[in-house]
Amino acid sequence: MISRRDFLQVSMAASAMVGASGFGNWSRLAAQQALTQDQLLDFDTFGNVTLIHVTDIHAQLKPIYFREPEINLGVGDNKGKVPHITGADFRKLYGVEDGSPSAYAMTYNDFTALGKEYGKVGGLDRVATVVNSIRADRPDALLLDGGDTWHGSYTCYQTEGQDMVNVMNGLKPDAMTFHWEFTLGQDRVNEIVENLPFAALGQNIFDAEWDEPAELFKAYEMFERGGVKIAVVGQAFPYMPIANPRWMFPDYSFGIRDENMQAAVDEARAEGAELVVCLSHNGFDVDKKMATRVKGIDVILSGHTHDALPEPVLVGETIIIASGSNGKFVSRVDLDVRDGRMMGFRTKLIPIFSDVIEPDKEMAALIDEQRAPYKAELEEVIGTTDDLLYRRGNFNGTWDDLICDALISERDADIAMSPGVRWGPSLLPGDPITREDIWNVCSMSYGEAYRSEMTGEFIHVILEDVADNLFNPDPYYQQGGDMVRIGGMGYRIDINKPQGERISDMTLLKTGEKIDPAKNYVVAGWASVNEGTEGPQIWDVIESHIKKQGTVKLDPNNSVEVVQD
């Protein structure tokens, strides 16, 4: 008799051989210049349950460019493991041909050239076409949204998330979990969630005062699909009050809460769940660790760290699916659930090539309706870029270099700090920079650009603190962002050292002098988590800087020396 574990591995191996994860075909198609919607959507329907996963859309309603990271280092047990494999190593691992559509979708190399060839990605009208097509195959497929949906654009800011709520309601998800949504403020979150026509989930969303589960958010929701009882357990981002301003949602507490997760899984199983799906905003490495500690989860739909993986990662008997960000991908997960257990799976990470996938007309109209009142403001061209502008990666991206330049020059500072968030689309060389593009990389409810004096010692403390949130060898002590971006100062980082010893050789770039621990420096930054931060909004600072530049040209940034071995 074949054990379940054997079966999962066989199924996985079979997938790889027959290309069930969608690989092997695209590169040939590229050579033929014949990438079609049918080929992107092609899927041999499998088993009796289908899950559709979208996550970390960050309010990107329209197609965008999004360059995947060049540097995404893993530490501890995750060193050299996916998702900490990029570029050529990634293509080799998954058998992706250089220059192919999947190379463009999932790796960073030749981004400008491939971007011009294959065009923009995403757009929720295209996502709707994909979702509808999967529902045509399997009408009772579950659509699950991993959160970071009501944040990240001009219109989302102006409407306090209403544009995204309206458009997502049009997609008809079955459940959702949360992170940046809470930066709308708890009153607004409560108002939206009370009227949400689908389940708002988070086993780890607690009432801060009583340290009990918050009433508004259920731990899990039961569904019956394809004759299978399915429990979807929500896991919100565990470190919201730390990574984002606690004062904006003081009544809520989060945390990983493994034991409560186990209790929710056990309760759902006792209620008859034959399949347990965790809709997670933990981040990939945290999900991997959680899968070793919580028993009985069949599938983790992973969000937060914005990784796009073409095949599931297997931890014990749990499969983990990572579906990218910014509307660039949709994951389809077909499962064979029989006799109360998951017997096999077939998955596909579907890249949303916006020039290939036909927009859904109804959804396109709904999106345009949200944007219509702001059309003139969105489309105003502020400047042009000569360089590729992107953010993703553990250290500075060119968007961040531009933002740090803006902070230093507009705010008359020695050093600039920009948060290491992972959202924010890219622009190709030659592209105009519109107001919408600027907001896409900085829109938030606490965007005030502060200006402050800090000692060299304190700057070192900040860098060490953020570095430990990224490179602590235990994922449960990580927060999932990238390293704080620094302008005007260089440093050396040894990622494998303990906190307090990673950062050295801090140098003020304008003088070439070593940073003096006792001396004060003027530091400009934005996105402080402290209440009462004052200053102009970051988008106004950036806009003013770009207007003066006219055409953005950036110097190569070699100011961070990374030691990783």
Added chain:
Amino acid sequence: MDISRRDTLALGAGAVALTVLPLHASAAGVDEMINTFTGGAAVADGGVDLDAPEIAENGNTVPISVSAEGASAILVMAAGNPTPDVAEFKFGPLAGSSSASTRIRLAGTQDVIAIAKLADGSFGKAQKTVKVTIGGCGG
């Protein structure tokens, strides 16, 4: 944007207020407290559950809970605080369960330690690192 340096320095004052560094235990103080509690008896790992967050949402009020079946007393210490002594919970024979919850203040990243005096008179220990961080930058 026309701003003077003097004007804007004041604006940023609230931006970053908290200084945190990993704190290391004043080993002598902690060992002494454990010795006083156990009367010098050996302490084994386990036998007591300690629930604390991996990263504190607010270092000034960190929720923790301890439990140990049948224990008559549980000592809780914050090894890196200037005064590591947090609490000693005592449970009488009529106590429904030997468990307790409280909120503690942590001066920085450090280990929280719980030692329980178990029903058979032996001692068990649990320990967990709680990180206190400046925060920000979450993805």
